[in-house]
Amino acid sequence: MKFGVFLALIKMKFSDYPIAQAIKDQLNQLEFKKPTDIQFKSIPAILKGEDVMAIAQTGTGKTAAFVVPLLDHLIRKHRGSYKGIRTLVMVPTRELAQQINEVFNTIAKKTEIKSFGLYGGVEQEQQIKRLSKKVDVLVATPGRMFDLIAQGAIDVSRVEHLVLDEADLMLDMGFKKDIDDIVKKIPKNRQTLFFTATIDKKIKSLAYSVVKDALRIQISPKNPVAKNVDHAVLFVEMDDKRFFLENILKEYEEDKFLVFVRTKVRAERVVGAMDRVEMPTRFFHGGLEQSERFQILDAFRKDEIRVLVTTDVAARGIDIPSVKYVINYDMPDDPENYVHRCGRCGRGRNRGQALSFCSPSEKEFLAQVEEYTGETIEQYEMEPGDYSAIMFDSDDASNNWQKLLDEDNDFNNKKDEW
Ligand code: AMP
Numbered sequence: 320m321k322f323g324v325f326l327a328l329i330k331m332k333f334s335d336y337p338i339a340q341a342i343k344d345q346l347n348q349l350e351f352k353k354p355t356d357i358q359f360k361s362i363p364a365i366l367k368g369e370d371v372m373a374i375a376q377t378g379t380g381k382t383a384a385f386v387v388p389l390l391d392h393l394i395r396k397h398r399g400s401y402k403g404i405r406t407l408v409m410v411p412t413r414e415l416a417q418q419i420n421e422v423f424n425t426i427a428k429k430t431e432i433k434s435f436g437l438y439g440g441v442e443q444e445q446q447i448k449r450l451s452k453k454v455d456v457l458v459a460t461p462g463r464m465f466d467l468i469a470q471g472a473i474d475v476s477r478v479e480h481l482v483l484d485e486a487d488l489m490l491d492m493g494f495k496k497d498i499d500d501i502v503k504k505i506p507k508n509r510q511t512l513f514f515t516a517t518i519d520k521k522i523k524s525l526a527y528s529v530v531k532d533a534l535r536i537q538i539s540p541k542n543p544v545a546k547n548v549d550h551a552v553l554f555v556e557m558d559d560k561r562f563f564l565e566n567i568l569k570e571y572e573e574d575k576f577l578v579f580v581r582t583k584v585r586a587e588r589v590v591g592a593m594d595r596v597e598m599p600t601r602f603f604h605g606g607l608e609q610s611e612r613f614q615i616l617d618a619f620r621k622d623e624i625r626v627l628v629t630t631d632v633a634a635r636g637i638d639i640p641s642v643k644y645v646i647n648y649d650m651p652d653d654p655e656n657y658v659h660r661c662g663r664c665g666r667g668r669n670r671g672q673a674l675s676f677c678s679p680s681e682k683e684f685l686a687q688v689e690e691y692t693g694e695t696i697e698q699y700e701m702e703p704g705d706y707s708a709i710m711f712d713s714d715d716a717s718n719n720w721q722k723l724l725d726e727d728n729d730f731n732n733k734k735d736e737w
Pocket of ligand 1: 354
């Protein structure tokens, strides 16, 4: 290894990259001075037109890792007349389509390049109208995209760059056939960028069916749990979780929380329980109208909502920088989801805290998380009496003393068995 490589790594700034000045100026305005690890590794290869397969999670700066070089391609190659959709980004969720589209349009602000985010759950008319105008980059979820291709509102025959983002979630959500279908519809001679947060046999086989001689990049594979997040687990009975959540939300009334549950029904129940104690929270899940989902996320970003109770799929990949606490109200049944959940706090230079509520029936999920991450999660120790005190402090009128004392005794008796 030559020293020069290290020096380049230390010194390299966006201003040193061979990219269009309009992109550099905008990156400077956004205060993106130096590339993140994933950007440092992938931008040169993407600029050269190579295929890339990257294993990186949200929070690593992976969006700009493809947005910056792809915009550069679009600016350089297509000066002058408009040639239709040149870059297609396929994503699993509507929120991701909106978020990535916004990153494209923000970084492209000082250029002529136009990106459009396309997803279902909203009226088609406006989208069809927009698609008839200039769209260089289409960021889309599969369902609506195929509908509009079938209606002739989208022409993918000139796509030169295909990005598959959060490919592992696309597989989980059953979009494998959609990926195969889109690959058949766009030109063979293209650049393909494949991004996944996790890797296994199925994802590898999907990746190698779409990329050619790809550069493989992996960001922090050994310890997938974000480094600047402190983790703790609290052993608590399933039915008592709401009292503990109430207690924490009251204790840290200035901070923003993401609370994860396993199902939509659980999300609504937790919000109902918090309503009863006059603790404002909102639920967020795929069963909501799309306009409401965007409105809730926007309000959460702007700090108008402090506590968001969400399911795994709905919150995947979402970038909200100021979340300080993640509460795993339910333990995730898939250990990968633990990593995705905790990655939602402690973004950038901020420290985050992840607290998991583990009931006796969820102990196996905890063991799976510890095995997957290779780390033992520190147990949050409670003094005898703390458990009932927390429940007694609740503003929920349905509590009574005797029940609390019984539960406290129960808890102390069972604690050692857990
Ligand atoms: P992502 O992983 O793409 O969701 O990005 C995570 C966050 O990092 C976003 O809020 C970006 O705005 C931010 N970000 C991405 N690249 C950089 C950079 N080079 N410098 C500073 N912030 C960045």
